[in-house]
Amino acid sequence: MSLIELTVTHVRAIAKAELQIPAGLTLIWGDNGSGKTSLLEAMFLLGRGRSFRTRNSERLITRGQDHLRVIGRIQSHDRVLALGFEVTRAGVAARIAGRSADSLAELSQAFAVQVIEPGVHKLVEEAGYRRRRWMDWAVFHVEPQFVDTWVRYTRALKQRNAALRTQPDHARAWDVELARLGERIAESRRAFMEQLQPYWRESVVALSGLEVQLHYLRGWSAEVTLHESLAASRVRDEARHLTHSGPHRADVSVRIDGRPAREILSRGQQKLVAVAMTVAQLRLLKDLTGTAPTLLLDDPAAELDGERLRRFIEQVLLLRSQLVVTSLTSESRLFGVPDATYNVAQGRVQHV
Ligand SMILES: Nc1ncnc2c1ncn2[C@@H]1O[C@H](COP(=O)(O)OP(=O)(O)O)[C@@H](O)[C@H]1O
Ligand SMILES: [Mg+2]
Structure with missing residues (x-):
């Protein structure tokens, strides 16, 4: 799977750009x-339906314009698929092969894309939300029906929380459905995280030289079923109008000698650990599904140097992914000689 052509309209400072993207290495x-x-x-939007810099996609629209649009052509096996993504004040819309997509998950399925950018350390530093999203993106590519289970779970969870606010007696009516879907989500994640371990150990040592443990926490106590856990926390749930157990509370704890990595590691070390999480995930995905997601690298030389940078490059090249790399200089050869080079100046994009 790879991106072969990209057309961008009104994304931040980019008024309009058209790029041909080779299967190998592109330097911007x-x-x-x-x-x-x-x-x-813009590339990330096409496969994820959101930015990696902001939760609010409207901020990506060029000031003074009322919409942005990204159109891409994806080569997948022996066919080419047209994807489109648009953001307006009214919301977002995705198109696949000329028709409206049912959900953003459809985009994600059509174009697998991952990014390593200067904010990557947040994966280690911040609350569980980012790590759940990191895990779920990969689980979804291994098990496409995962999204459907997740959507149904989220719907049932909203109904249960609404009932906790308005008619607490009715909340338990959702428990059977919630527990059934929640156990399935937890099992898919557990299986993925278990398979990840050998890849993780190898990449975290190679990249950071640290012994860091990743522990999957499913979102409720290990000794009981989710149904039992829901029953046990009902009084607290009713008091706070919230469901306290379930896969929406899952996390991946990142620890060194039993202590949270975010309390011990420097920003630079957190970055290496986060990069290792992503590299390990991509290597496992490739082994499980046979496809390597497109990898976007935003100014990798700015954050890493010397031996660490060399090891990072080595790990990335092992993936044999389509690569799109940004740099301040035209001479950057970190990942070899580019198959295509683009220069960007004041929002104008030119093939070199
Ligand atoms: N919504 C927007 N409309 C217009 N310009 C924007 C918007 N958001 C950001 N910019 C501008 O886009 C420019 C390009 O930003 P960026 O892509 O981060 O550049 P680079 O990665 O090359 O350093 C910045 O100068 C910023 O001020
Ligand atoms: Mg930048």
């Missing part, structure tokens, strides 16, 4: 503030 270079990261955001 330009000064600070020229629009390099904006181009990566």
Whole structure:
């Protein structure tokens, strides 16, 4: 699976750009503030339906415009698929092969894309939300029906929480459905995290030289079923109008000698650990599904140096992914000689 063509309209400083993207390595270079990261955001939008820099996609629309649009052509096996993604004040819309997509998950399925960017350390530093999303994106590519289970779970959870607010007696009516779907989600995640372990151990040592443990926490106590846990926390749930157990509370704890990595590691070390999480995940995905997601690397030389950078490059090249790399200089050869080079200057994109 790879991106072969990209058309961007009104994304931040980029008024309009058209790029042909080779299956190998693309280099995008330009000064600070020229629009390099904006181009990566556009690619990420196409496969994820959101940016990696902001939760609010409206902020990506060029000031003074009322919409943005990204169109991409994806080569998948022997066919080419057209994807479109649009953001307006009214919301977001995705198109696949000329028709409206049913959900953003359809985009994600059509174009698998991952990013390593300067904010990557947040995966280690921040609350569980980012790590759940990191885990779920990969689980979904291994098990496409995972999304459907997740959507149904979320719907049942909302109904239960609404009932906790208005008619607490009715809340338990959702428990059987919630427990059945929740156990399935937890099992898919557990299986994935278990398979990840050998890949993880190898990449975290190679990249950071640290012994860091990843522990999957499913979102409720290990000794009981989810149905039992829901029953046990009912009084607290009713008092706070919230469901306290279930896979929506899952996390992946990142620890060193039993202590949270975020309390011990420097920002630079957190970055290496987060990169290792992503590299390990991509290597496992490739072994399980045979496809390597497109990998976007935003200015990797800025954050890593010397031996760490060399090891990072080595790990990335092992993936044999389509690569799109940004740099401040045109001479960047970190990942070899680019198959295509683009220069960005004040929002204008030119093939070199
Ligand atoms: N919504 C927007 N409308 C117009 N310009 C924007 C918007 N958001 C950001 N910018 C501008 O886009 C420029 C390019 O940013 P960016 O892609 O981060 O550049 P680079 O990665 O090359 O440093 C910045 O100068 C920023 O001020
Ligand atoms: Mg940038």
